[in-house]
Amino acid sequence: MRTELCERFGIEHPIFGFTPSEHVAAAISRAGGLGVLGCVRFNEAAELDEVLHWMDANTGGRPYGVDIVMPASVPTEGAAVDLDALIPAGHREFVDRTLERLGVPPLPEDDRRDGVLGWLHSVARSHVDVALAHPVRLIANALGSPPRDVTERAHERGVPVAALAGTAEHARRHVANGVDLVVAQGYEAGGHTGEVASMVLVPEVVDAVGGQVPVLAAGGIGSGRQIAAALALGADAVWMGSCWLTTAEYSLSTSDSATQRALLAAGSGDTVRSRVYTGKPARLLRTRWTEAWNEPGAPEPLPMPLQNLLVARAHQRIALAGDPGVVSMPVGQVVGRMNEVLPVAEVVHRLLTELAETLGRLGDMR
Amino acid sequence: MRTELCERFGIEHPIFGFTPSEHVAAAISRAGGLGVLGCVRFNEAAELDEVLHWMDANTGGRPYGVDIVMPASVPTEGAAVDLDALIPAGHREFVDRTLERLGVPPLPEDDRRDGVLGWLHSVARSHVDVALAHPVRLIANALGSPPRDVTERAHERGVPVAALAGTAEHARRHVANGVDLVVAQGYEAGGHTGEVASMVLVPEVVDAVGGQVPVLAAGGIGSGRQIAAALALGADAVWMGSCWLTTAEYSLSTSDSATQRALLAAGSGDTVRSRVYTGKPARLLRTRWTEAWNEPGAPEPLPMPLQNLLVARAHQRIALAGDPGVVSMPVGQVVGRMNEVLPVAEVVHRLLTELAETLGRLGDMR
Incomplete structure (x- = not known):
C-alpha cells in the first residue's frame, strides 16, 4: 500500500x-x-x-x-566520569545487592567496557x-x-x-x-x-x-x-x-536468545512503565529485575542520565547472565502478540x- | 451502518x-x-x-x-450498617478533614439520604x-x-x-x-x-x-x-x-453543570486511574479530591464495597458543593475530545x- x-x-x-x-x-x-x-x-x-x-x-x-x-x-554535563560522582553510594549498593540476589554474576575482572553512553x-x-x-x-x-x-x-x-x-x-x-x-x-x-x-x-x-x-x-x-x-x-x-x-x-549479543525467550513467553500484561531504565518513564518487560525496584526499601530511580549510568554495568551483567527471568528490555504491550521468531x-x-x-x-x- | x-x-x-x-x-x-x-x-x-x-x-x-x-x-456482606463498622475511623477522619480543606460544606442536618448502595x-x-x-x-x-x-x-x-x-x-x-x-x-x-x-x-x-x-x-x-x-x-x-x-x-442533579464544566475544560491528560472511587482501579477525572488521596499521609483506599460506603456521603457533599475543582467523576481519556454540550x-x-x-x-x- x-x-x-x-x-x-x-x-x-x-x-x-x-x-x-x-x-x-x-x-x-x-x-x-x-x-x-x-x-x-x-x-x-x-x-x-x-x-x-x-x-x-x-x-x-x-x-x-x-x-x-x-x-x-x-x-x-561533563564526561561520564564526572557524572559518576553524582550517583549516591546507596543506589550502587542496591544494584549490586539486587543482582547478587537475582543470581546475576559479576563481570569478569578483565571486563573494562563502558556501559552504554549514547544517552x-x-x-x-x-x-x-x-x-x-x-x-x-x-x-x-x-x-x-x-x-x-x-x-x-x-x-x-x-x-x-x-x-x-x-x-x-x-x-x-x-x-x-x-x-x-x-x-x-x-x-x-x-x-x-x-x-x-x-x-x-x-x-x-x-x-x-x-x-x-x-x-x-x-x-x-x-x-x-x-x-x-x-x-x-x-x-x-x-x-x-x-x-x-x-x-x-535480531542479535546484538550472545544473550539475545534469553531475551527473545522472555519476550516470546510474555503476555500483554507482562510489561511495566518504570523509571528504572533511563530515569524517565519507559515501558519495559516486567522481570525480577524491574520488580526488585518496586520492593519496600528500593531507592527511587535517579534522573536521566544518572540512572542510565547507574544501570549501565548492571545491564552488561544481566546480558552476560542470559537468564530470561532477569532481562532488562524495553518493549510495548504488543509483546503479547510476539509469539514466534520470524x-x-x-x-x-x-x-x-x-x-x-x-x-x-x-x-x-x- | x-x-x-x-x-x-x-x-x-x-x-x-x-x-x-x-x-x-x-x-x-x-x-x-x-x-x-x-x-x-x-x-x-x-x-x-x-x-x-x-x-x-x-x-x-x-x-x-x-x-x-x-x-x-x-x-x-450484611446490611450497609454492618459493613460501616468495618471502615477504620482514620479513613473517615481523612475524608472529613479533606473535604473541609477543599471547602466542601457538610450536608444539611436534616439530610438523611443513604449514599449510593448499588455496589x-x-x-x-x-x-x-x-x-x-x-x-x-x-x-x-x-x-x-x-x-x-x-x-x-x-x-x-x-x-x-x-x-x-x-x-x-x-x-x-x-x-x-x-x-x-x-x-x-x-x-x-x-x-x-x-x-x-x-x-x-x-x-x-x-x-x-x-x-x-x-x-x-x-x-x-x-x-x-x-x-x-x-x-x-x-x-x-x-x-x-x-x-x-x-x-x-445529561442531568441527574443540580450539581451536574459543575461536573460538565469540569469535563469540558479537561484534556486527555487530566484523568487518573485510582482506587479512590470504589476500591478497585477506575479512571476518574483528576481533581483536587483525587489528588488529596495521593498526598503524603493519605490512607490507602479500602477494598470494595467498603470504599464505596466510605465515600458515599462524601460524593453527596461534593455534588451539593457544585465546585468544578472538586468533582468525583469516572471518565476516560477521551474527555479531551468532549469540548461542547450537544x-x-x-x-x-x-x-x-x-x-x-x-x-x-x-x-x-x-
Whole structure:
C-alpha cells in the first residue's frame, strides 16, 4: 500500500521500523519499509560509522534512517566520569545487592567496557555528525525536538527530522521547532512513553499538527489490524519497534536468545512503565529485575542520565547472565502478540496481508 | 451502518451507549444505538422500576439495556450498617478533614439520604429482578461475569448478558460462564479498567473469544475515527460511556453543570486511574479530591464495597458543593475530545458522519 508519505520517502509501505540492530533495520528497508537504526548503543563514533557503511552496502539502495537520543536543552554535563560522582553510594549498593540476589554474576575482572553512553548529549551529537556523512533519509529523536542547530544541519542535507510526542502539546512544540514528522507514541508503547493511550493520542496529535506535518502512530502496533486502526485514527504511517525484537535477524549479543525467550513467553500484561531504565518513564518487560525496584526499601530511580549510568554495568551483567527471568528490555504491550521468531520479510508480509484484508473488510462496510 | 450485530439487537448503528441518565439512555436508543442505563445509583428497587417505566414510554419502542454492578462470587456482606463498622475511623477522619480543606460544606442536618448502595450485591440483585420485568434487551455487568443463576434467568427471558473484560483471560472466563457479549475495556476507559490499552486489548480479546461471541470495544472512543479504529481491530461494535456526560440531556442533579464544566475544560491528560472511587482501579477525572488521596499521609483506599460506603456521603457533599475543582467523576481519556454540550442525537450524527468518511478513506486505500 503506497501512500503520499511513501512517495516522499521512497518506500513501498507506510511502515517505519525502529530497531537497535543493523541487520533488522536493513531487512526492514529491503522489505519496503523504512528501517531506522537506534544509535544509543554506540559509544564510539567510529563504531557507528562502520555500521552505517554496512547499512549502505546492505540495504540494496533502499532508504533508511537513524534514531538518536538527545534532549532539546543541553544538560549540564561533563564526561561520564564526572557524572559518576553524582550517583549516591546507596543506589550502587542496591544494584549490586539486587543482582547478587537475582543470581546475576559479576563481570569478569578483565571486563573494562563502558556501559552504554549514547544517552549523553555529547555522544548523541557525535551520532548526528556521523549519520549526516551517510545517505540517511531520516533522523529521529527519541527525546523530543532535537536542538535547533541539529535540525538545521539535517535540513541543509535535505534530511527530514522526526520527534516522538506523548501529548498534543509536545507535537505542537516539535512543529514550532522545525520538526518534519511527529511520532505520536501512546502509553502502550515500549520505551519512553506518556500516560495517554494510542486510541486517544493519535487523533489528538493529528488534529493538533496533522495539517502541517505527517503523523506516525506508535504504540500497540504489531498486526495488520492495528496498522489499519492507526490509519483510521488519521495517522499517515506507523512506527513499530517491539515486534522486530523477536525476528530472526535480531542479535546484538550472545544473550539475545534469553531475551527473545522472555519476550516470546510474555503476555500483554507482562510489561511495566518504570523509571528504572533511563530515569524517565519507559515501558519495559516486567522481570525480577524491574520488580526488585518496586520492593519496600528500593531507592527511587535517579534522573536521566544518572540512572542510565547507574544501570549501565548492571545491564552488561544481566546480558552476560542470559537468564530470561532477569532481562532488562524495553518493549510495548504488543509483546503479547510476539509469539514466534520470524524473518523480518515474513513479518512485513504478514502485516501487509492482514492490512489489506482489514481495509477490504472496512471498505465493504461503507 | 448496519452490521450483523445490529440486526440481532434491532438497532441501526453498532453503538452501545452506557449512561447513568435515563434521559441520555432513551435518546441514544431513539438515535439508533442501544442505550444502556447504569443502575448503580438506584438504592431502591421501586425507584429503578419507575425509571424503567419511563424508559418504556420514552424509547419509542427502540431497544435498551441496563448495566448492573455485581461480582460473580457473592461477598460476605450484611446490611450497609454492618459493613460501616468495618471502615477504620482514620479513613473517615481523612475524608472529613479533606473535604473541609477543599471547602466542601457538610450536608444539611436534616439530610438523611443513604449514599449510593448499588455496589452491594443484594441491591444489584434487586436491579436484575426489576429489569427482567421490563422489555430490556441487554443486561451488562460491570464487574465481570454475573453469577450463573442471574445469567440463566436472563436467558430464560431471552435477554443476552454482557460483561466487561480487561484481559483476554477475563473474556475467556466470561464465555465459559455463559456470557453472550464481551466488552473489551481498555486502559484509557473511564471507570473500572485494567492496564492494557484498547489498541492491544481489543484484537487480543477478539482473537481469544471473537469466534464465539461478539466483542465490543470500550475505552478511548468518542469520534467516528475511533469507531472505525475499533472496527479495524475486529470489534463488532463500540461501547461508549464518557462522551454522553457532556450531552444536553445529561442531568441527574443540580450539581451536574459543575461536573460538565469540569469535563469540558479537561484534556486527555487530566484523568487518573485510582482506587479512590470504589476500591478497585477506575479512571476518574483528576481533581483536587483525587489528588488529596495521593498526598503524603493519605490512607490507602479500602477494598470494595467498603470504599464505596466510605465515600458515599462524601460524593453527596461534593455534588451539593457544585465546585468544578472538586468533582468525583469516572471518565476516560477521551474527555479531551468532549469540548461542547450537544444533544445526544447530534453526537450520534457526528459519530456516524465521521465514521462513514473514515470508512470511505480506508476503502479507497485498498
